[in-house]
Amino acid sequence: MNNGDEPLTITLSVQDKDGNEKARATGFASVCLVYEQAYQEGDLLKVETDETGVFLDVTLDESLPPATLFFKENSLLFPLPSGERSESYAPAAFKGDTHRLMARTVPATTVGGLRNLSLNPYDHESNHSVFPHATANVVTRGEAAFAARSAIDGEIANDNHGFWPYTSWGINQDPEAALVLHFGRTVLVSRIVIFLRADFPHDAWWQSARLTMSDGWSTIADLTKSGEGQVIEFEPRLTQSLMFDQLIKADDPSPFPALTQLEAWGCEVDT
Structure with a gap:
């Protein structure tokens, strides 16, 4: 299990409803993607790593808190909320035409300490990874x-x-x-x-x-x-x-x- 002691490739991307990439950024151990367009209906955000069983600190919108997530599989797909689902998030979440996404590995010394193991503001019904x-x-x-x-x-x-x-x-x-x-x-x-x-x-x-x-x-x-x-x-x-x-x-x-x-x-x- 890689807990941040070795470089990890992380990719952030914005995809349309058909899975076509609209923007992408890749980094080693940390990555930031700035997307300077308004999201469209059906868009998805994707966080992908080149390993499984790793921990990442993930922030998919500046209005949501970062969360330490365990990637049992190598990617997270986050469907952007729309309609009544958007009312579960802050009014500014995923709105506007400038968006900042970030992800980074978590050092073993950090992930091993006492913390709230249940926090995940990016969870959703279809998430199983x-x-x-x-x-x-x-x-x-x-x-x-x-x-x-x-x-x-x-x-x-x-x-x-x-x-x-x-x-x-x-x-x-x-x-x-x-x-x-x-x-x-x-x-x-x-x-x-x-x-x-x-x-x-x-x-x-x-x-x-x-x-x-x-x-x-x-x-x-x-x-x-x-x-x-x-x-x-x-x-x-x-x-x-x-x-x-x-x-x-x-x-x-x-x-x-x-x-x-x-x-x-x-x-x-x-x-």
Whole structure:
């Protein structure tokens, strides 16, 4: 596994809906692409490396935070949001006629430290190659603002609901709702921070939820009516995924509990 100790070829590109390249930049260990045109409907952004199993710090728009991503495969395709999907991002995101994309390798000394292993503002439903990645068995009305990716996009504003910055995972009032956070490799997790959506009295809340690791180990998180991050700590656990389910709603007239952010704090195993 290359963790930034050896030069890595990285390519950034803008593609149209048919996969034709509109712009491209390649670098060793780091690369920047400035695209001086407005994006068109159906355009995609691509981050590609010449190796798999590597970590890159990726920034695909100046309005989004950088994220340390694990490339289980050698490329990430990011469909540019349009229509109602664009409302899950900052109003300026991917707009205008000047865009700056960046990617660089992450030194082993950096990637091996304690960090939030769940942060990925560039996740989307079709992503199965770059991690972390979130999936869910239900989403409120199928709307992008309530998609699974909203729980790992880094946004913790939770005193309202709906579009950015108030994105959240909505469960469509389904008691069997479950969200799974996929890491794409084995990691060591020791702390979970849960931000419930707290648009009270519109929102309800869960009084408890189950957290389950890929080896079957689980723990019950007792939750309260609060917009603060609620911390669950345990002995470090090796896992490839984290499931958030068995959501027990508090006795409240509102039918709308939701999850604003699920942070999994830990470190890498193989660095």
